[in-house]
Amino acid sequence: MAMKENLRTLLGAGWLGWQMEANWTDPFLFLVYSVAKPVSGALILVFMYIVILGGVAAQSTAFAYIFLGNAFFIYVGQVLFGVTWVIHEDREHFQTLKLIYISPISFYYYIIGRAGSKILIATIAVVVTLLFGVFALGIPVDAFTMDWGLLILCLTVGMACLVSIGIALAGITFLTAKHSGGINEGIAGLFYVFCGVVFPITQLPAWGQSLGYAIPVTYWLEAMRKALLPAQQLQGTGLQGIENIWLVALLAVSALFFYFLSILIFRLGDYLARRAGKIDMTTAY
């Protein structure tokens, strides 16, 4: 019975999230909006690469490494930002958080449902960015040679892990003011530096590499690259020797760990926010 209720909450929250994200404009403008940001982000790196090395054909394996890491990182930014922003948006902007609290649903599943719409939008952006990379920049991804099994498996487990981290951050957001965007920006920035997104983690100092090895996003991005370009792997990344099975196992274990951690932090944040009277807090400096 509870399962059915939670599923209904998930679907309802997902639909609500999609409406909030998309119904402010017509579908064409929404598509342009969804695509312009990630493609521009990728183009910044492309131009940095072109300026220094003279073209994307130079060191093409390194270019593919950078481009694919950046493309899949869209998920990290969108999901982390999306999940924590739900608290801020519902609490301060629409001021509906207290109403959702007193409704007979699981708030935890409500947030997961809202994250679903973010994942959908991020998927559109990732696909468009990848298509741009393949057709405009010559990234050699081939649908017939890529490892579909690894892609689907790691994408699913990786999303579960990201949503869990996002929910843990949402728990912290209960206690913070208007600037929950800063938490997202900071954590996403942390992952951007230490997880080998746009450069191999071997470029980092030893302590930075150790930190990178402790974050599941590092393995997730490596798995995504291996799935899309199984025959073209950059050397000297610090991860090239890890077998696919171990990548999947590491991801699964870390997803499980973050799932339980997210429940813990979320409940603690919720408890402390109620005690401090912050559930309907508004801040407007």
Added chain:
Amino acid sequence: MKEYLLLNLRALKGRAYPRVVGGTRELSWIFFDTVLPLLTVAAYVFVYKYLGTFEGPQQEYIAQFIGYVILGGAMTAYWMNVLWSMAAQFYWEKEIGNLQLYMIAPMSRMAVLGGMALGGMFYTSVRAISTIVIGVLIFGVTFSLGPPIYLVLVFILTLIALYGMGMLFASLYMIYGREAWHMSSLLTEPIYLVSGFYFPVRYLGSIVALSASIIPITLGLDALRQLMFTETAGIHGFLPVEVELVALAVLSVLFLFLARHSLRFMENLGRKTGRLTMRWQ
């Protein structure tokens, strides 16, 4: 006349005050706004360091490119502030019910925007200066500075033009609903790209760079880079600093003029269509 001027100065101070004080009341802001955004800048620094391990036409200038990234990263703070705390602010004020209070108060709306700009400049400067200082300390960036008077002039004119643009956007966003939020969100990465926040804008080509010069930070950033890294100014600079200085002065006047008229027009439009108090659209 004198009374009206004093009234507007009080309004300006009154609107700047919560931004200055608010920034210090939320101690976690200091951490989030200074240390954490540095991480993205650090990532781009490592990208340049990594690319510097390969042979290429700019390999010998990697140290300068790292400096460009740190400067660009510092200036992103101002752009974000203009987008979210100037342009989209009237939308926020409408959502929380403050906008109607501004409308019935006797001061000029430009004074309110001016106060927002001054307060925003203060707390954004904390973030920007921190980015530069920490970036310089961690990554060992060395500057070769040009004439200090030019540096000060470029910086001040860039901020005036930029916040003037923010005031213009604020007037345009005033009657927007959620479009305002999404529009600000849309104007981040694409602007980082065309304004050359992380690489010199001249590499986008003259047409794109000239078109992007309507955004004051494009010319401001290019001029600041030329003045802070004089040895590569001739190689990576887009236009001569003097030309950029004049262009920034023109943009400052233009945006403030347009903001004043646009504010009046949009306010009247909002009154006619009843959208000034409409919330949660």
